Amino acid sequence: MIITGIDPGTASTGFGIVRVKKKKEGSKSNLKCLGYGVIKTDPSWGMPERLKKINNELNKIIKKYQPEVLAVENVYFFKNLKTAMPVSQAKGVILLTAAKKKLPVYEFTPLQVKMTIAGYGRAEKKQIQRMIKTLLQLEEIPKPDDAADALGVAICCGLKMRA
Numbered sequence: 001m002i003i004t005g006i007d008p009g010t011a012s013t014g015f016g017i018v019r020v021k022k023k024k025e026g027s028k029s030n031l032k033c034l035g036y037g038v039i040k041t042d043p044s045w046g047m048p049e050r051l052k053k054i055n056n057e058l059n060k061i062i063k064k065y066q067p068e069v070l071a072v073e074n075v076y077f078f079k080n081l082k083t084a085m086p087v088s089q090a091k092g093v094i095l096l097t098a099a100k101k102k103l104p105v106y107e108f109t110p111l112q113v114k115m116t117i118a119g120y121g122r123a124e125k126k127q128i129q130r131m132i133k134t135l136l137q138l139e140e141i142p143k144p145d146d147a148a149d150a151l152g153v154a155i156c157c158g159l160k161m162r163a
Helices: 045-064 080-098 110-118 125-135 145-162
Strands: 002-007 014-021 031-040 069-073 105-108
Touching: 002 045, 002 145, 014 045, 014 145, 031 045, 031 145, 045 080, 045 105, 069 080, 080 105, 105 110, 105 145, 110 125, 110 145, 125 145
Parallel strands: 002 069, 069 105
Antiparallel strands: 002 014, 014 031
């Protein structure tokens, strides 16, 4: 199963593509990273243009990787109300894009991602990133952070679905 993980944002939306296979005897992992990155938008653009770019780029990612599931980070608590609205708008576009492609969507909080990946809900970002590197057998920690977070969401979804 191929899962696209998304860390929503208007300036930078992280994405991570993970394949989850049934673990074969003798194999190290049932997780494989197929790709990751960020969808960047220009801060000088108006919100409609930024959201349109997120939609267009996500459509390209879905076409390229053909995921069966889309997993998105769900943030209930915002430290800054000014960021809450734009992130929610980006998430809305992401959910609409998935719905138009008839992709099932699963939402996970940062706490759920941390618990699934590290077994500890208050794990530090660096610890989670090291676990992502290990689980996906990557040479280095994925950069930027938004892409690493998206991979974490995809891994969380894959491990939860497998359980």
